[in-house]
Amino acid sequence: MQTKRPAAVALAGALCLAATACGASSSPTAKAVGDASAPGYPVTLKNCGQTTTYTKAPGRVVVMNGASVAEVSSLLALGLGDRIVANGQSYGRSEVPGRAAAIKKLPTGDIKPNDAYDIPREAMLGLSPDLVLSTTSYGFDAKNGFATRDDLKAVGANSYVSPQGCDQDTSRMTIDDSYQLLRDLGKIFNVGKRADKLITESRKRISDVSAKVKGEKKPNVMVVFSNMSMGGNDFSSIAAHGIWNDVLAKAGGSNAFSSTSKTAFADLSKEKVAAEQVDALVVISYNDPNPEAYARKLLKEFPQWPAAKNKRSLVLSDSIYLGPSNDLAVEKIARMLHPNAL
Numbered sequence: 387m388q389t390k391r392p393a394a395v396a397l398a399g400a401l402c403l404a405a406t407a408c409g410a411s412s413s414p415t416a417k418a419v420g421d422a423s424a425p426g427y428p429v430t431l432k433n434c435g436q437t438t439t440y441t442k443a444p445g446r447v448v449v450m451n452g453a454s455v456a457e458v459s460s461l462l463a464l465g466l467g468d469r470i471v472a473n474g475q476s477y478g479r480s481e482v483p484g485r486a487a488a489i490k491k492l493p494t495g496d497i498k499p500n501d502a503y504d505i506p507r508e509a510m511l512g513l514s515p516d517l518v519l520s521t522t523s524y525g526f527d528a529k530n531g532f533a534t535r536d537d538l539k540a541v542g543a544n545s546y547v548s549p550q551g552c553d554q555d556t557s558r559m560t561i562d563d564s565y566q567l568l569r570d571l572g573k574i575f576n577v578g579k580r581a582d583k584l585i586t587e588s589r590k591r592i593s594d595v596s597a598k599v600k601g602e603k604k605p606n607v608m609v610v611f612s613n614m615s616m617g618g619n620d621f622s623s624i625a626a627h628g629i630w631n632d633v634l635a636k637a638g639g640s641n642a643f644s645s646t647s648k649t650a651f652a653d654l655s656k657e658k659v660a661a662e663q664v665d666a667l668v669v670i671s672y673n674d675p676n677p678e679a680y681a682r683k684l685l686k687e688f689p690q691w692p693a694a695k696n697k698r699s700l701v702l703s704d705s706i707y708l709g710p711s712n713d714l715a716v717e718k719i720a721r722m723l724h725p726n727a728l
Contacts, residue, residue, distance in 0.1 A: 426576040433570070434523060434552035436535060438544045443575045444517035448495070449473045450532075451504045452521035453672065455480075455489065456548060456708035460567050462488055463710040464580050471495060472513050474504060478673040481705040481714045500531045507533040515543045517574070521708070522551035546570065548708060557627035557650040561592070561636070561712045564629070568710055584710055591713040592636050599638030599724045605665035606642035607634055607719070608693070609706070610684075612669045612677035617653030624652040624659070625670070630706050637719035638727070639666065664691040666723055667699040670706060677701045698722060 424442035431438050447466075449458045451474035458475040461467060462485060472495025480486040495513050500506040504525065510518065510533040518538055520526055526535045526545060535545040549563035549570075550556050565585045572581025609630045611623035625631075626647040634641055642662050646652040667684060671677035678701055685694040693699060700722050705715035721728050 424576075429573055429576070431546075431570060431573060433545075434547045436545075438546070440544060440574055443469070444544070445469055446471045446514060446516045448505065448510065448513055448515040448518045449475050450518065450520040450525040451475055451499075452525050454521040454548075454708065455704045456521060456564070456567060457519040458489055458492070459485060459704055459709045459711065460564075460571055463584055464568070464571055464575065464577050466571070466575055466577070467492060469575070471515065472497060472505065474499075476673065477671065477703045478675075479671055479703045480711075481702060481718070482711055485704070502530045502532070504530075504532065506531050507537065511537065511541055514541070518543060518545045519548070520545070520551070521548050522554040522556070523547050524551075524554050544574075546574070550708075555650070556629070556708075557648075559629040559708060560632040561629060564708050564710060564712050565589075567708065588710070588713040592716050595713075595717050595720045595728070596636045596638070598727045599720050602638050602724050602727055604635075604638055604640045605692075605723050606663050607639045607666045607668055607723070608642050608659075608662070608664045609634070609668045609670065612671050612674040612680040612701075614672060614674075616651060619653045620656045621659050622651070622653040624654060626650060626652040629708055629712070630668075633706050633712055633715045634719065637716045637723060639719060639723050660688055660690070664688065664693045665696075665698065666719075667691075667693045668706065668719065669699065669701045671701055671703045 427441050429440040447469045449470060455475045455477045458473050461470060467488065470492050473489065473492040476489050478486060497505050497509045524530060525532055528534050538545050549566040550559040568581040568584055572578040609625035610621065614623040616622045624643050626641065626643050626649065628650045631641050631644060642664050643652050646654060667681060669677050669681045674680065681699040681701055685697065685699060688694055700718060702715055702718065705711040
């Protein structure tokens with residue numbers, strides 16, 4: 387097996403790893419005057435044990451890495467890219483046309499990452515943010531060299547941890563958590579109608595696909611991060627539990643490795659991987675320049691798999707993870723698994 391790219395500390399921390407839409411429709415760029423709130427505010431949000439209050443739409447947003455693109459993609463989908471002063475997230479590609487290029491153009495704050503591959507405490511405070519987003523609470527842990535939520539509050543900045551990220555365990559994550567992220571951001575930035583529209587459209591597309599594959603036999607699918615090492619065995623980045631299982635179910639499939647681990651990821655030997663029946667392969671690309679080559683390599687390495695015999699594989703990136711585009715993953719996987727139904 388070729389040498390794998392070592393996973394950033396943030397990946398292991400983040401991946402092993404609530405509110406209703408705002409009613410008022412005033413401009414999200416309206417500024418508060420003195421102690422008065424902007425139209426549509428104040429907005430109060432409970433998040434991971436903390437209550438945060440917004441008196442206007444944030445204008446200096448910092449997006450922590452956390453090996454995620456969920457937060458930055460959700461901001462872009464809501465038309466809020468101009469609010470970002472520093473973004474640490476990128477998968478290098480996207481199922482949404484133009485999104486990877488849009489992310490690449492965002493400011494990074496010229497920050498030198500710390501040993502946890504993210505924004506150090508002093509650099510974070512130096513950015514003067516009014517909102518900091520993190521996929522999990524890992525991004526606000528002082529032990530990792532980050533500014534805590536209390537540190538940020540002391541300088542007038544709010545902080546937000548994405549759904550299911552409070553305890554850094556993303557194994558319970560579902561597509562509904564992607565919708566919750568959109569709702570929360572819609573409330574924070576007073577763009578609730580935009581968030582509701584995205585959610586409604588996504589639900590309809592997923593529902594339409596699920597209806598077409600209902601009753602079909604559910605193939606066993608292996609979901610694995612491309613060339614990523616997260617443990618001690620040959621295969622340590624196999625997705626076992628989390629949002630991908632919800633995506634697979636709605637696409638008419640099932641996770642071939644869900645029984646091999648109770649956590650988000652399985653860390654398995656080559657022998658255990660070979661013993662599973664894999665009907666189809668989904669490779670998740672995380673800043674890998676050639677994930678398709680990794681997919682071909684796996685199919686060649688396990689020729690006994692039905693996936694190899696039928697050459698059934700697919701490369702995805704941001705759509706299968708937390709974020710605004712899960713409907714694309716559902717549709718693409720369903721087309722691979724049930725081409726005659728769609």
